[in-house]
Amino acid sequence: MIHPTAIIDxxxxxxxxxxxxxYALIDAGVRVGPHCVVGPHVHLTGQTVIGAGNRFHTGAVIGDAPQDLKYRGEPTRLRIGDNNVFRENVTVHRSTTLEGETVIGSNNFLMAGSHVGHNSVLGDYVILANGALLGGHVQVQDRVFISGNCLVHQFTRIxxxxxxxxxxxxxxxxxxxxIVRGPNTICGLNVVGLRRAGLTSAQRLELRRLYHALFRSPKKLRDALQEARAQFSSPAALAVIEFVEGTRRGICSDRARRGAVGGAEAEEEAGE
Structure with a gap:
């Protein structure tokens, strides 16, 4: 089960x-759960706890030190759930402070060359395609699809x-x-994803109405949110409203109103 050239502390x-x-390397502080497969030249390091059924392909580096100038060598943490796939040369960094941790949920698929920065949190059934890069402290909720060579700035939520x-x-x-298209710009709903997730046509129609009310209305986003609270009550609609209300960085704007919401940064993007 363990190749003779592998080095396990x-x-x-x-x-x-x-x-x-x-030639795999597993350092002290790492805990690997049952039925995992650690491929050739994989490096597992840091205070990393790995659940069951995970697969690490050639050259993946999991739990290495964060790329943060404030980091001073503390034994920080990475926690990984079950049944994730880490393809070739994926990198996932542990947290930058003892108080936090980097978290990868379960049933995620991280394709070749993708990167998850320190203190980021991935939910379940997330897909990162080849070359997708997540900065530090990024939050990615369940069933998100991040296509190839996408860039996600630190502290951003998806x-x-x-x-x-x-x-x-x-x-x-x-x-x-x-759906995100281009820099800080959304262009409608992920209808295919909604269907696959089992949302009915009535639920999708309500989300389409909410999308227009929030992101294509000439009203200020704050006023549109207040009106949406009175008009929409389904769990999916409320999830959108609460997410938008909880933003600190601002919200990506619709292509038809690019720069109208989301703050000065979105306006700068629109001027490129």
């Missing part, structure tokens, strides 16, 4: 069912079932169920 905790490939088209970049929050 005696202080590491590795379940007896784990398979470890050639709501559930959102989809970022290839090459997009965001420094503002992405509302649930929305």
């Amino acid at each position: 005696p202080k590491a905790e590795v379940d007896s069912t784990v398979m470890v490939g050639p 709501g559930t079932l959102a989809l970022m088209q290839g090459g997009s970049r965001v420094s503002l929050d992405v509302p649930p169920y929305c």
Whole structure:
């Protein structure tokens, strides 16, 4: 189950069912749950706790030190759930302070060359395509699809079932169920994702009405939110309203009203 060229620190905790490939390195402080597969040249390090059924492909580096100038070598943490896939050369960094942690949920698929920065939190069933980059403290809710070579600025939130088209970049929050196209710009609902998630046509229609009320209305976003509170009451609609109300960075704006909401940063993007 363990290749003779693999190096496993005696202080590491590795379940007896784990398979470890050639030249893999597992440092002290790492705990690997049952039925994981650690491929060739994988490096697991830091105070990293890994659940069951995870697969790490060639060259993945998991739990290394954060890329943060404030970091001073503390034994910070990374926590990984179950049944995740980390393809070739994926990097996931542990937290930058002892108080926080980087978290990867369960059933996520991180494709080759993608990166998750320190203190980021991924939910479940998230897909990061090749070359997707998440800065520190990013929050990604369940069932988000981030396409190839997308960039997500630190401290940004991405709501559930959102989809970022290839090459997009965001420094503002992405509302649930929305599609990102280009810099800090949304262009409608992720209808395919909504169908796959089991939302009915009536639920999708309500979300479409809410999208128009919030992101294509000439009203200020604050006023549109107040009116939406009185008009929409389904769990999916309330999830969008509460997400937008909770923003600190601002919200990506619709292509038809680019720069109208989201603050000065969105206006700067619109002027490029």
